[in-house]
Amino acid sequence: MASVKQLLYDTMDDLEKKELKRFKSYLREDGNIKVSVLEKADATDTVDQMLDRFGPENAVKITLDILKKMNQNHLAEQLENKHTKVKKIRCAQTEVRVDLNTETVYLTEDWKLQKVLETHKMNMKKKIEHIFEGNKEDETDLKAVYTELFITEGDMKDVNHEHEILKIDDAFKNKKTQDKPIRCNNIFTELRKNNKKKSVLTKGIAGIGKTVSVHKFILDWTEGEANQDIHCVFLLPFREINLMTNEDFSLHELLLEFYPELKNLEKSKLYEEYKLVFIFDGLDESRLPLNFKSRSLNTIEKKASVDALFTSLVKGTLLPSSLVWVTSRPAAANQIPPRYVGLFTEVRGFTDQQKEEYFRKRITDENLSSKIISHIKTSRSLYIMCHIPVFCWITATVLQDILIENNAENISTTLTEMYIHFLLIQMNMKNQKYDEQEERDCTEHLQLNREMILKLAKLAFEQLKKENIVFYKEDLKACDIDASKDTEFTGMIAELFKREHRLHGAKVFCFVHLSVQEFLAAVHVFICYLNKNMQELQFFFDKPEENITLQELLQNAVNKAMESKRGHLDLFLRFLMGISLKSSQNLLTGLITHTEDTTESIRQTTKYIKQIQNYISDEASVNLFYCLLELKDHSLYEEIQSYLSSDEHTGRNLSSSMCTVLTYVLLMSEKVLDEFNPKRFTSSSSNYERLIPAVRCCRKALLCGCDLTDQSCESLSSALQSLNSVLRELDLSNNDLQDHGVKLLSDGLKSPNSKLEILRFSICNLTAQSCESLSSVLKSSNCVLKELDLSNNDLQDSGVMLLSEGLKSPNCQLEILR
Structure with a gap:
């Protein structure tokens, strides 16, 4: 008896060339197979595509449906009869089973497969169905917290x-x-x-x-x-x-x-x-x-x-x-x-709306969740970092503890302080759970667990140097950690799975989040410095050094982090800066046996960072800006704020890295500028490009004569599509944007998030092709443009005709056209 494949081959062969073409047309619609796939396919190829995509039974069903649509009822009947015979013969020759729940008949082989x-x-x-947070005893229902x-x-x-x-x-x-x-x-x-x-x-x-x-x-x-x-x-x-x-x-x-x-x-x-x-x-x-x-x-x-x-x-x-x-x-x-x-x-993580949704799901007490959300918003660096779901969990853990247990008013806002509190919470949980200890203060918790924390910190640093985020028993053993005993309690490191098997019974470990590994690595390095364990610090120096000062260590760590193309030491560097503060050392008392006055070293380090700020990459400049915030040095932040708020010193010439940081400060703050003009800060074309993303934070952007090109319009389009864009007026006059630039910008103008009402394209080297893009914008139901300036461009009559189609649209809200 013929196979299903052969039945379909025979059916397709019975179709004439025109009918096969029509069949493929229906197949594109009903089966969602791409045009390019079917375009050159003959009868055999068409059957193979159907079998590959739908399987034998569904391929027959789709074929029957299409043949009936084409009024090829005779062919459909033939195929249906032959297919029924095939199934009957198979059933007659093979034992069958019936699923009483679904009343479905299965061949024995299929029945076994179905049960498996x-x-x-x-x-x-x-x-x-469960995710674990910290350790396996903290399993959470995935559906309950999933955002x-x-x-x-x-x-x-x-x-x-x-x-x-x-x-x-x-x-x-x-x-x-x-x-x-x-x-x-x-x-x-x-x-x-x-x-x-x-x-x-x-x-x-x-x-x-x-x-x-x-x-x-x-x-x-x-x-x-x-x-x-x-x-x-x-x-x-x-x-x-x-x-x-x-x-x-x-x-x-x-x-x-x-x-x-x-x-x-x-x-x-x-x-x-x-x-x-x-x-x-x-x-x-x-x-x-x-x-x-x-x-x-x-x-x-x-x-x-x-x-x-x-x-x-x-x-x-x-x-x-x-x-x-x-x-x-x-x-x-x-x-x-x-x-x-x-x-x-x-x-890409959580949007702002999804962050709030997560905290409200994670913390069922409505008043507490609202208080935590409000606090996070006061520190924009924390708020932005919360686009990472695991960081949301760490933040929720710390702030819940501080607000409920300590009823604190002045809550930490630096990353380092957040992670020190996270460490303290985990130690407290461990002592209550495993040691049944009576209530103790933070210092005692750290003293009790000091040996284990130091081992974990060493492990974190050794693996970070190798860029490893998962490790095995032998890696733990190298740091004197007994995998069978020592890791059950910490909540900082997690046994990810244990699969018992005759060949593969190995355990694999990692920290609950990469940032926890980076934090503990920084703890290790700072304690090595305090204990004058110079051998461990050679990673940061080209030649062996003796009696390394903190200033030398921090500056060399800055240089080492900037050498990394992928930034794998960036967050570690921020933690190392934060831990070196006297206030952080005090929080870690019990883990750190003695503190050191680091005031002068930190002063020299902040000075060094500001000196090199003008000669480094965009990514490094932003990370070093964060390093300054971890050191509680807000001078650069305040300086940038003064640039934004004062009109006294127009025509400044900021370095490229400072322009990058200025853009970043605008994006991470809630400040909205009434007007933004890049020429107030720089005269460099490349720096104008760096400042473009900041337009989403202003109501009016004056980018006239800023040497922008069509590629600049990609950034502008992205800004218009941003959920929090407030841009109402955009002047792009006297830039060589060309038709391609307008086309790129059009995607942003059609976005439901775009609030742009005034747009100027005077002297932008545009032709009739731009009018086609803008006409589609005017037809869009999302477009709110009220004023459009296209003067001094070679649009010609054909451009005006194209534009007129958009002007006739009932969606067009344009009031002024130049």
Whole structure:
């Protein structure tokens, strides 16, 4: 008896050329297959595409529906009859089972597979329905605290050239994509819509919510709320895969290592006919060679290295109909060649609205959550950092404790003080839980745990130097930590999993957040300095030094941090600065055996930072600005505020780094300028570019004659689309923007967030093509433009005709046109 594939081949062959073309047209609409895929497809290719995408049964159903729409009832009847016979014969020759709950009839093989998949789904749900915060006793229901994250579609350009820690405000980054938001449940819908490739790559900094997004995707799938066209999802974290690099597996054998419930399937139609999703979480933690040039696998039976299995799945040679999702920190994302990625997304954390939503979910006491939100808003640096979900958790933990337990009025606002309080809270929890100690003060808590904290701090620094965020028992042992005893209590370090298996019983560890590792690393370095343990400090010096002063240490740490292209020492540096303050040393009494007067060293360090501020990169200048705030030196901040508030000294010539910091101060403050003119601060074209993102913080931006180009319009467009943009008037006259610049700006003008009412393009080298872009803007229901100046441009009659179409639109609100 013919197979389903053969039945469909025969049916397509019976269609004439015109009818086949019409069939493919319906298939594009009903099956959502791209035009480019079907354009050159013959009858055989069309069937293969349908089987690959929908599976045999659904392919037959879609074919029958389309044939009936085409009035090819005779062909439809033939196909239906033959298909029914095939099913009857299969059922007659094979034992069948009936699911009494759903009244569904299954072949025995399918029945077994169905039961295995149900077990797998239940096991998956148990694995991911809780998230743990600090330690496994603090497990929280994922659905109870989950807050939708801001995830956007992006591209693969320059993914390895980003500063990891400084990605605090996207406005500052001159974002080139248009921030198209994507819900995590819809990523494969977007993939299928845009591309025939099978892989999605999602990047995001540590703690931003990549893993939580993956878990929410799986949870919704297991509960039947989304992606029900997917039959099976396999979550394969790289930190577990790292334990399997010394032997070869077939794909099925590899999956058995993670999911023993699949053991009875053997060679199953699961891999041949079902839609599968493989999720590889944490590419940045991978210790695989990731050799995409090696020979690819195309069969599930063949044994190979885990690296070969992974790269073959991503390339699409192994299980071509399956889908792959890979998550990574930015610096590691470039390890997958762009040609294999069908959709590139970025988790950008919480928007301002989502931050508040998180705190209200996390803290059920409404008065307390409101008080915490109000406090965070008073410190814009804390508020901006809260776009990182894990930082929200640390902030909530600290502020809850301070406000409830201590009823404090003057709450810490620097990062360092927040993390010292976090350490104290964890020690207090440990002593109450494990030691059953009576109430003690902070000093006693630190004294009781001093030995363990110092070991953890050493571990944090040693691993930070190697840029490792996950580590193993041998790494702990190198720092005299007994993995079987010492880590259960701290809440600062977490045992991520323990998988009992005949081959792989290893434990993997990491700190609860990368910033906790950086904080403890700074504690280690400062205590080494106090104890004159110079050997440990050689990391910061080219040659061995004796009797290093704090001033030398801090300045060399500044230089070392600036050498890092990815900024992996930036946050560590801020913590080291903050810990060196006398007030921080006092808070750490019990851990630190003696304090030191660091006033003069800090004065010299702040002086050094201000001196080099004019000669460093944009990213470094912002981090050093934060270092000054950690040192409680607000002079640079106040100086910048004076630039903004005074009109006495127009025509200043600020350095490029100072322009960067000025922009950053505007973005992190709540101050709204009535008017912003870059020429007040600099006369440099490149510095004008640095100041552009600040336009979102002003009502009127005067960018006339600022040597802007079409590329500048990308930043301006991003500013107009910002949720908190207040820009009402924008003068871009006398800049060589050209038609392309206007086209880029048009996307921002159509945004529902744009509040721009007055726009001037006089002498911008525009032609009729610009009028086409602006006409589409005037037709947009979101556009609120009331005044538009296009004078002194070569628009010609054709441009005016194009513009007239927009002026006729009922959505057009324009009152003045020049």
